[in-house]
Amino acid sequence: MQIRTHIGVSLDGIMGTPDGIPAWDAMPTFVSGKSHGYAEFLAQCEAIVIGRTLFDFAHSYWTDQGIWAWEGYRVYVLTSQPLPPNLHPDVIASEGDAAGLVRQLHAANLTRDVQVLGGARTIRAFLELDAIDELGMVVLPVILGDGTPLFLPGSLARTDLQLVHQRAFPDGAVELVYTRAIAAEPERRRSPDNHCRRSQASLPHAPRARTVHLKVTARAWHAFCCHFRQCGNAKLAETRADSG
Numbered sequence: 001m002q003i004r005t006h007i008g009v010s011l012d013g014i015m016g017t018p019d020g021i022p023a024w025d026a027m028p029t030f031v032s033g034k035s036h037g038y039a040e041f042l043a044q045c046e047a048i049v050i051g052r053t054l055f056d057f058a059h060s061y062w063t064d065q066g067i068w069a070w071e072g073y074r075v076y077v078l079t080s081q082p083l084p085p086n087l088h089p090d091v092i093a094s095e096g097d098a099a100g101l102v103r104q105l106h107a108a109n110l111t112r113d114v115q116v117l118g119g120a121r122t123i124r125a126f127l128e129l130d131a132i133d134e135l136g137m138v139v140l141p142v143i144l145g146d147g148t149p150l151f152l153p154g155s156l157a158r159t160d161l162q163l164v165h166q167r168a169f170p171d172g173a174v175e176l177v178y179t180r181a182i183a184a185e186p187e188r189r190r191s192p193d194n195h196c197r198r199s200q201a202s203l204p205h206a207p208r209a210r211t212v213h214l215k216v217t218a219r220a221w222h223a224f225c226c227h228f229r230q231c232g233n234a235k236l237a238e239t240r241a242d243s244g
């Protein structure tokens, strides 16, 4: 089991627009669940890690409209708050912070890989723990200028990486997949427990901030539904998101 990412990021390092739309959606060539190598990536995974912000969108669509984007996958939610009742049966809450979640994943006897999908704060929490085995990203040929950055200045220790895969797509997007550089690995490996306090201190994830974010990103969940092949009727979701 490997913990991996497949992040769509603009050339200026943005994961999502200020209103929560994933950077992927800037690409007219983006096809939900299929383009930019995502179908083959997801086929290698058994579980998805999502942050509470992303989960709250998923859950409200699941309860209100019966739309669940990750059918067939275990979905681990990084959260410090209790999850609501009537969950989708595949949802599992983190035990503690990101470090606890990393331990859960390693103890889960997964035979295939785990995608840390996002959002940005969730990916950063895993990066801070050095818990990403394979850091994959698709650099999109667009400068978004504003939004949620993948990396924040000063949030990470130096990490030496080695490029294990690269390819360019016809639209100019470039996939880059890195693992830890072998020579640097012994120094880089760190206990999740050592990083737990640092993650909590440095990452802003107050519930109030999440609530505000939820209000402004109704369209974002539609984008995520379209992002995954299980979405079904994307047109219907769009109509519902717009009317909601």
Ligand SMILES: NC(=O)c1ccc[n+]([C@@H]2O[C@H](COP(=O)([O-])OP(=O)(O)OC[C@H]3O[C@@H](n4cnc5c(N)ncnc54)[C@H](OP(=O)(O)O)[C@@H]3O)[C@@H](O)[C@H]2O)c1
Pocket (backbone or CB within 6 Å): 006, 007, 008, 009, 014, 015, 016, 017, 019, 020, 021, 022, 023, 024, 050, 051, 052, 053, 054, 055, 078, 079, 080, 081, 097, 098, 117, 118, 119, 120, 121, 122, 123, 125, 148, 199, 200, 203, 204, 205, 206, 207, 210, 213, 220
């Ligand atoms: N381009 C892409 O590939 C991609 C993919 C996914 C998302 N996105 C973008 O990412 C953005 C949403 O991301 P987000 O950062 O706002 O939300 P998020 O990562 O989905 O969720 C953050 C929440 O996770 C919980 N959490 C618990 N422990 C944490 C820890 N140690 N560190 C961080 N979070 C912790 C917190 O909720 P509690 O208060 O419950 O603890 C926090 O509010 C959107 O703009 C979306 O478009 C982009």
